[in-house]
Amino acid sequence: MHELSVTESVLEITLRHAQQAGAKRVTHLYLVIGQLASIIDDSVQFYWDIVSKDTLAEGATLHFRRVPVELKCLECNQTYHPQQSDFACPHCNSTQIKIISGEEFFIEAIDIDQ
C-alpha cells in the first residue's frame, strides 16, 4: 500500500507543470501504468481526492492507461502477452525472455484551463 506516496508524487509533478504553464485549473490527468506496477487505481483515486483538495488540481479527473505485459522470447524471437504469472514462452517454452512493456509508471500529460 504505497499509493499515498505515489499520489503525493503525482500531485507534485502535476502542480509543477501546471504552474509553469500558467494554469488556473487542472482538469484531467493522464497516467500510464504498466501491469507489472503494483498500484491499485481505486486507491490512487481515493487519495487523490484528499491530497488535491485546495490546490489547482482539485476535482481533476484521473485517467489510467494500463499497459499490458508484453514479452519477447530471446530463443524464437516471438513476442507475446503472458497468460497468468508464468512468463515462459508459449511457443518454445524458453525462459530466456525480455520484458518489452508493462513496467511503465509515468504521467503522460495534463489538461489545464489557462
Place this chain on the structure above:
Amino acid sequence: MTTKQHIPVVEKILSANDRIAVQNRAALDQAKVFSINLMASPGAGKTSLVEQTVTKLNGQLRLAVIDGDIATSLDADRAAAAGAAAVQINTGGECHLDAVMLQEALPRLDLSQLDLLIVENVGNLVCPASFQLGTHKSVLIASIPEGDDKPYKYPGMYRGVDALVINKIDLLPYVDFNMDYFRRGVEMLNPGLVTFLVSCRTGEGIAEWLNWLCTNIS
C-alpha cells in the same frame, strides 16, 4: 477568457524520490561508504543476515545498519548488539523506506568513519521495489519456508535486485520447495542474478556472501 490546453508531461511518477536517491548516492560516494538495500518479506531473515554479517566483519570493516520498521526498534537493537552502529527509522505505518527517509537518517551516522552501510528495509515484497534509496546494490533475501512461487508472484521485486540470498536452506529437507522451479522464475526476471544459498542458523554459505560484499567494498 479561459482556454483549454493539453500539456505533455512524460515524467516518471517517482522522479522526486529518484532525485533524492541520487543525492544519497553522492553523499555515500563522497564518504567512500559502500551501501546495500536489504529487502525481503517479514521473517525471511533480514536481521539474522545483518547479525551474521556484522559479527563476522566486525574488526575488519566499520559497519553501520539503518533499520526500517513500521514501529519498534527490535531490529536495530539486534544489529547494535552484534556490534554495528545502528539507527532506527520508524516509518509510522508506511510499508517501505523511501529516499527521503534515508536522507534524514544519514546525518545520524558519521559516514567518514564507515566502510559499509546496510539499510534494512521494511519487510514487504511489493512496495520497497518501487522506491530507489540511492544505495549501491539492492539485495533480496528469499527463504525456503516462503515457498518456491515467490518470483512468479512478486516479479517487481525479483526484477530490480543485484543479488539474491536464499536463506534457511537447512530447512530444505522438511519443506516442499522446488529449487529448479524457483530458480527458473528468477532466471526469467533477472538472468544471471548473483545468488547465495545460505543458512543464517547454521552459518552455511555465509562465507560466500561475505566474500561478495568485501569484493564490492574494496
